[in-house]
Amino acid sequence: MAELLAVRGLRVDFATDRGPAQVLDGMNLDIETGEVVGLVGESGCGKTTLARAILGILPEGAARIRAGEVRFKGTDLLREDPGAVNDRVRGRAITFIPQDPFTSFSPVFPVETQIMDLMKWKSPRARNGGGPASILARYPRARHRADREAVLEILRAVQIPEPARALRRLPHEFSGGQRQRLMIAMALLPRPDLIIADEPTTALDVTIQAQILRLLRALVKERGVSVLFTTHDLGTAHEICDRVVVMYAGQEMEAAPTDAFFGRPAHPYTRRLLMSVPSPGGEIRDIPGEVPSLVAPPSGCRFHPRCDYATAECRDVRPALRALAGAHGVRCHHPVDAPAGADP
């Protein structure tokens, strides 16, 4: 498969009162065409920052990109002209599904107004470029009609009953699950190559979660769209992803196909993370130690203060990428070679 997105050595700092926090430190990530990649990590490990960096919507002023590149279809988005990125990439080639479906619609306009507003600017039938969007820009009738047909079709695909009638409703008249379906529909409408889904099911019921995940996976597989799926829920990642990448404190630790990831995790952190999932009858085992401060992060491998296998080498040098069998990569000086759960 072909490379779609490659994040290389990305370093992002956030200004804080106590000095710059190194939220991303040499982060790497690969996504191939048509692949659903799960980005797993604890809260605050930099998942959302990475998603925002790819979309080019890091908070202005607070965040600074120190190094690295975000290569999308061969061009580095960080060095590309922002206008061109906005025209051709953001909202078109890369779309976004937000975490919270409750604040993602404006409460005062019917859903149709909001979806057609998106289509006016980002429909696949709209011409690219054309300079900055003008308030007086027209929405050609023929395209409007065609776009509306596409909207109704995609609403049927995400299983919104009576789409034509649903369009006239206000956002609060939909349930949370339905709103997230609408969000998925809106993310698919511009016919993107990549969808970034930032914990899209965290705000939903467990039963609805499974439905939405299956729907999302079916829709993107059908259309050959890649997905970067961030989550802190390993069960969710198992459900939907082809490949899983584990992040810890702004660095990637391990990347592996889903089966290998859950079956033979090689990184001590991954193993700890998998063991911390509560199971029926089992006791809850957390990871000893604390999430490190990002203002003064640990040297070398950022996990070393909490790691059972840590040596002096771990303290000094960040481990290089070690390739294991079957597209499985791990960044650890002392990878574990054993099936999951076989730890002391």
Place this chain on the structure above:
Amino acid sequence: MSAVWFVVTRLTRDRSALIGLVLIALLVLSAALAPVLATHPDDVFELHPSERLAAPSGAHWLGTDRMGADVYSRLLFGARITILIGIIAVGASLAIGVPIGLVAGYHHGWLSDLLMRVSDIFLAVPQVVLAIAIAQTLGPSLPNVILALSVTYWPWFARVVYAETRALQKEIFVESTAALGASPWRLTVLHVLPNIASPIIVRASIGMGFTILTAAALGFLGLGPPPPTPEWGRTIAESREFLPDAWWYATAPGLAIFLTVMGFNLLGDGLRDVLDPRLRRSRTARDG
């Protein structure tokens, strides 16, 4: 159109809002039809010293004042001045305060701080005191009262709009609109403003009552439009020396001010409930 009708029908279901609506409708009617409703329409400017301070009777429903003019007729014409002051002063405050609030809310940095600190300065001084100072400096006249009220009331709108705009910026739909390349102009006017219309409308309604009350206070202190303008506040000031014998003289304009201000406040409270978009049902939902 249907949205307006919807708001009105919902307002009538709430008792206190309905009372407010009726009070304001009465005020507007008496102002509009003052020449028709007044029993002595010429009394606004004419003097009848022989009939001065007559008690309420069939000829003079609310008695006469110190000039012998009909209190009831003057009251009706006073409603016109009241509405004029309220609408222009609130309108001007909106025109100043809303854009300032939007700019300050959207902009992060020195401009936002500057605008909000300026509005803080205005809010630090009680509105009546500041309005008195301005009206006193400019001299008593109707335009100066309106000017003094507009200049002192806009910070309330700026504050409300600023706070609501800031809160909205954290919403995903605003952030994504910005991320898709919408200009600040498009973002604030087409996306933020419709979302904050309700608090602005509610504030405007309550502001009408507040502005009218302050205008009456200025008139009472002799800073309003000069005689023989039938301004309610001035009328109360004139009546003081004839109390308690000529009780009708002060009671009529006093009650009028009270009912007007209460009407706007009740309406404002009612609007606050009705304009919550979550309570709104679309036509589709009602049909089905």
